[in-house]
Amino acid sequence: MKLIATLTSPYARKVRIALAEKRIECELQVEPVGVPDSPVFRFNPLGKVPVLLLDDGTAIYDSPVIVDYLDNVTPVGKLIPEPTRARIHVKSWEALGDGIVDAAVGIVMEKRRPAAQQSEEWIAKQRKKIDHGLQALSQELGEKDYCTGATFNLADIVTGCTLSYLDFRFGEIDWRGEYDNLARLAEKLSKRKSFKDTVPPAA
Numbered sequence: 314m315k316l317i318a319t320l321t322s323p324y325a326r327k328v329r330i331a332l333a334e335k336r337i338e339c340e341l342q343v344e345p346v347g348v349p350d351s352p353v354f355r356f357n358p359l360g361k362v363p364v365l366l367l368d369d370g371t372a373i374y375d376s377p378v379i380v381d382y383l384d385n386v387t388p389v390g391k392l393i394p395e396p397t398r399a400r401i402h403v404k405s406w407e408a409l410g411d412g413i414v415d416a417a418v419g420i421v422m423e424k425r426r427p428a429a430q431q432s433e434e435w436i437a438k439q440r441k442k443i444d445h446g447l448q449a450l451s452q453e454l455g456e457k458d459y460c461t462g463a464t465f466n467l468a469d470i471v472t473g474c475t476l477s478y479l480d481f482r483f484g485e486i487d488w489r490g491e492y493d494n495l496a497r498l499a500e501k502l503s504k505r506k507s508f509k510d511t512v513p514p515a516a
C-alpha cells in the first residue's frame with residue numbers, strides 16, 4: 314500500500330496521522346500537485362492528493378474516503394465510531410474541518426495568481442468561512458477533553474490538522490487568542506507522536 318501525497322497537504326496529513334494512530338504500515342510517495350503534468354493525474358483524475366494506492370492497483374480518494382477505508386482495515390485505534398449518530402457526528406466534524414481547510418487552501422491559491430487577477434471579494438468570502446468555522450469548532454468542543462467526548466478520534470485529527478494548517482499559512486489569524494479551548498486541544502494533540510512526525514516542513 315502506498316500513499317501519494319505532499320508533505321504540506323493538510324488532507325494528506327490527516328491520512329498520515331490516521332495511518333500512524335492505527336499502526337498501519339504504508340509507503341509514502343511524495344508527488345507535486347497543481348502543475349499541468351502532475352503524475353498524480355495517473356492515479357486521480359482530479360489531480361489531487363492524497364491518493365491511497367492498494368497493492369492490487371486500486372486508487373482510493375479523497376481523504377474522507379481513505380480514512381473510512383483505513384478504519385475498516387483494522388480495528389486497532391478505531392477513529393470513526395460504529396453507531397450511526399456517533400459516526401455522523403464525527404463525519405460532520407470532518408466536513409467542518411475540511412471545509413475550513415478548503416477555504417484556506419483556496420485563499421493560498423488565489424494569492425499565488427497575478428495581483429491584478431486576484432479578487433478581494435472572493436478572498437473575504439473564504440475568510441468568513443474560516444472565521445465562522447473556527448467559531449463552530451470552539452462551540453462544539455466546549456469544555457470536553459476531545460472533540461466528541463472523552464476519547465480521541467477522527468474529529469480530533471481533523472481539528473488538529475486544520476488549526477495547524479492555519480498556523481502554517483495564516484500566522485496572522487490569532488485563533489489561540491480567541492478560543493482558549495481550541496488552543497488547549499491543539500497543544501495536547503501536538504504532543505502525540507503521529508502529529509509530531511507529520512509537521513509540515515517550513516514553507
Ligand SMILES: N[C@@H](CCC(=O)N[C@@H](CS)C(=O)NCC(=O)O)C(=O)O
Nearest residue numbers: 322324346347361362363375376377
Ligand atoms: N477533498 C480533497 C481535497 C484534496 C486537495 O484539494 N488536495 C490539494 C493539496 S492540499 C491538491 O491536491 N491540490 C491540487 C489541485 O487542486 O490541483 C481531500 O479531502 O482529499
